[in-house]
Amino acid sequence: MHLTAPAILLSSRAHGEHGAIVRALTREAGLQAGYVRGGRSRRVRPVLQPGNLVQGEWRARTDAQLAALTVELLHSRAPLFAEPLPAAAIEWATALTASVLPEGQAYPRVYDALEAVIDAVEAAPAARGWAVALVRYELLLLAEMGFGLALDACVVSGSRDDLAFVSPRSGGAVSRSAAAGYEGRLLALPRFLIEGGAADWDALDAGLRLTGHFLARDLAVGRSAEVLAARERLVERLQRAGG
Incomplete structure (x- = not known):
């Protein structure tokens, strides 16, 4: 070899x-x-x-x-580790990747996306400049490992309009009308995950809660669950920055 x-x-x-x-x-x-x-x-x-x-x-x-x-x-990227938030972001993204990818299998989309996340952290140390990319990277890892979320249409009605929630069981999007009366049992679906673009702190928090649920349930399990401590540190720092 x-x-x-x-x-x-x-x-x-x-x-x-x-x-x-x-x-x-x-x-x-x-x-x-x-x-x-x-x-x-x-x-x-x-x-x-x-x-x-x-x-x-x-x-x-x-x-x-x-x-x-x-x-x-x-x-x-050593200079980035002088700042708590960029350091926490890189620590989490690299630790998650190392713990869930099987060895010796090519994942070019994962490589390109991880490189883009780290480049974004380097280019804009302020979290608003890279947190969206990090949430999208988590979604990509879920998809590449076979646990992708279905966010393009309502899992109940099939409608593509007014998608506002995600079922914590199926990972499918739910429209606002179909969710009536069940909102408290569903996860919020922030608009930036559907439409792209930037996000405010509330939307970022919703995105992190969404991906965090499925990461903990489906991907960071067994020995890989140990890396979730790095994510908890990152989320705490992001919440302080957004508060």
């Missing part, structure tokens, strides 16, 4: 006295793990920051063997 490709660093954990096991996302070869010799050194550790773009080279004698990985920094 020999692979050389640009990759987004997703996670790094210490292994042994000096090394690190790294998980990174490539566009064409998907999620790849590798052992970085000297990954805990002062020279290499900053390169292994989640969110960084690197040139990775993986080598292994067999597909079953953990590959030896060398990395060259292409673009550092």
